[in-house]
Amino acid sequence: MLKAILYKEWIKLRWAVIVIAGLTVLSLAYSIGMINYYIEFQGAFTNWMYVIGKSLLLKNIVFVKVLPLITGLIFGLLQFVPEMTRNRMRLSYHLPINEKKLLLASVGFGYMFLLAEILFLFFGLWLVVSMSYPAEVIQKVLMSTLPWFLGGSAVYFLTAFIILEPSWIYRLIYGVVTYGLVELNFRASTYDQYVGLWVFVLIVAVMPLTVLFAGHRFRRGTK
């Protein structure tokens, strides 16, 4: 049964998975070009000053900020809008499988695809930065991008939560809370701005449970 759910989620997400992977490759290729251009243009010493002092690299890889966010949002929409359109979720709820298992499997598989995209981007970035910079810079860049990856994960779970919620008023309230929560992760534009990262990891870890709450309200017939 879990294989069937994976199959269904794959049907919904497959084109998005391929397109996002393609965008990731293009974005990484673009950053290789940008990094080489700055090194050539500024010279190694000036570039080093900018990279360390002005967090230049973070500004050159703005797509890393945007891609996980967009991917989380798109995956959430593609998976759950079709389920909620015309109350199609009722079909899923009638399947002979425990409802909590069904919901957790749906978000679990969706997140698995998101995580694959995030890891692809993360290791791609590591590869790109390591082509021109030493380990200290690589570590700074990668650690600084972690809140963005985490923000993408949060956006995915909260998008699923908001779409599954049957009441529009509640959706609106959740939307505002989501914005506030996710925006915190995207404020930093310099290195090492990830204070409280572990707290947010814990928050994201419990987010799948919000889907159970919204699913339960839908099941009860809440309007």
Added chain:
Amino acid sequence: MEHVIECKNLTHYYGDKLVLNDLNLSVEKGRIFGILGKNGMGKTTTINILMGFLRPTSGQCLVFGEESHKLSPATRQKIGLLHEGHLAYDFMTIRQVENFYSRFFPNWKADYYWDLMGKLGLSDNHKIKNMSCGQRSQVVLGLIFAQDPELLILDDYSMGLDPGYRALFIDYLQEYVREKNKTVFLTSHIIQDVEKVVDDTIIMGHQKLLLKMPLVALKEGFHRYEFRNQNAIGHIAADDKVVTNVEYVNDKVTLYSFKSLNDIKAHLKSLGISVSEIAEIPMTLEEAFIGLTGKY
């Protein structure tokens, strides 16, 4: 007799609005039930409770002995649901949807599905969202048949179907149900179709069950009588244990009743209404339905 569905003292409110009031209903195994009711009589609410998508304010609804809003996966496996509007995973193709559902049902009978799909003449890669309502209804019916459920709940199966697809749906349903001795609980706005397929009718009035009886008994036992008498206008009460419903048009009086012609004559006499000529007018199920529930 074994009951597949049993609703006891079902009451439901939407906010302050009472929709169902102390409804009692049971569905016996191996029979085909048609639930009829005008809009706003609580038919959809009853179906939603029965399907487990609404928790009643009070009372309970048991399906295979389990409360309908918390059916176990094993019990859900025994129920084939057709949702209003022939709801389907329309982002899937004909093949994908069969592939998906077949993994949930151990007794999956793929032949039923592919037999129906063969008649559509569409490619296996045809997306459900690109189908007409009629074609989609065949996909949904094929999936329910392949599931081989013990109970079929079909919510407004005729909605959006043209006469051809309605006839096709009914033909296949009749064949399948008779052959396999299934229990069916269906609703439809097309009463002529219901008449062709059901064994028992359940008619819902305002917030309550008006009657539940075999279709044959309803057709034989429920009568329509007409006579003309200006003096009778406004003097016959409906629902007085003899007359179920009464309509007046000018001096024409139409009575609906489960009583015989002689009983009606005696009743009119007791009310002081003299009638020289009274006739029984045969009815279709649709006319009987209107007679029971009223035109307004």
